[in-house]
Amino acid sequence: MAVQTEGTPCWADATFADVEAAKSFYGDVLGWTFGESAPEFGNYTQAYSDGKAVAAVAPPMPGQDDSPSSWCLYLASPDVTATAQKIRDNGGEVLVDPMQVADFGSMVIARDPGGAVFGVWQGNTHEGFEAVGKPGAYAWSEVFTRDAEKSDAFFPAVFPYTVRRMEDDAIDFKLFDVGDETVLGRMKMTDDFPPEVPSFVNVYFAVEDCDAAVAKATGLGGKLQFGPMDSPFGRFAAVTDPAGAAFSVIDLTTTKGDMPKLS
Numbered sequence: 001m002a003v004q005t006e007g008t009p010c011w012a013d014a015t016f017a018d019v020e021a022a023k024s025f026y027g028d029v030l031g032w033t034f035g036e037s038a039p040e041f042g043n044y045t046q047a048y049s050d051g052k053a054v055a056a057v058a059p060p061m062p063g064q065d066d067s068p069s070s071w072c073l074y075l076a077s078p079d080v081t082a083t084a085q086k087i088r089d090n091g092g093e094v095l096v097d098p099m100q101v102a103d104f105g106s107m108v109i110a111r112d113p114g115g116a117v118f119g120v121w122q123g124n125t126h127e128g129f130e131a132v133g134k135p136g137a138y139a140w141s142e143v144f145t146r147d148a149e150k151s152d153a154f155f156p157a158v159f160p161y162t163v164r165r166m167e168d169d170a171i172d173f174k175l176f177d178v179g180d181e182t183v184l185g186r187m188k189m190t191d192d193f194p195p196e197v198p199s200f201v202n203v204y205f206a207v208e209d210c211d212a213a214v215a216k217a218t219g220l221g222g223k224l225q226f227g228p229m230d231s232p233f234g235r236f237a238a239v240t241d242p243a244g245a246a247f248s249v250i251d252l253t254t255t256k257g258d259m260p261k262l263s
Helices: 019-030 080-089 148-158 210-219
Strands: 009-015 045-049 052-058 071-076 093-101 105-111 117-123 138-145 162-165 173-178 181-188 200-206 223-229 235-240 246-251
Touching: 009 117, 009 138, 019 045, 019 052, 019 210, 071 200, 080 093, 080 105, 080 117, 080 148, 117 200, 138 148, 148 162, 148 173, 148 181, 210 223, 210 235, 210 246
Parallel strands: 009 052, 071 117, 138 181, 200 246
Antiparallel strands: 009 071, 045 052, 093 105, 105 117, 138 200, 162 173, 173 181, 223 235, 235 246
């Protein structure tokens, strides 16, 4: 597997006060199995789908026990130190300075000027997702932001993105491309979101049946936030897990409607 192109989503993880409960939930909803936890790395535990590494879960870092559970998307970088400087130079905030993780790679945690937290990963022996777009694996991500202008200026300045706008008067949505590949979406948050919900990155995981995945999630204590809804990209729904971490599920094979016009 080649190292991911700069700016491409390459990994996702989440912290949970009760890791065993999270493993049980995602194992049932997404069919994940889990490797051995790594005590030397804060009991970081990789999740697998069909034997391929697709994500990870871990307990909070010491001193961060009160932090809410949330998914963190990592964007690929050939040099996390240089990317961290670009983040600072363009109005973002580096929350975790460039840090090497043994021989796996190096990471940064940052927040864009609109308030969305994301990670940066420079892969070495751990290059990132071993599967994408298959049931149980990562499928897509969108930056949900309350300050679209700041996010629109920030991300293409830090990563080699070109930007296209979806021609739809009902929503303010843009796509970030790397070359010919669309790698990330940007959605302006509306008043439908409670004011206490900050900007965030919404991670989608692929499933075989969106409605069945939602039924499993809600049956296990998760909450349905939106959908299920048909789209030209797939049938999807937004949920929160029992710990409050938001994510989405999408059946990429069930598509309806015409692809939107982009400019």
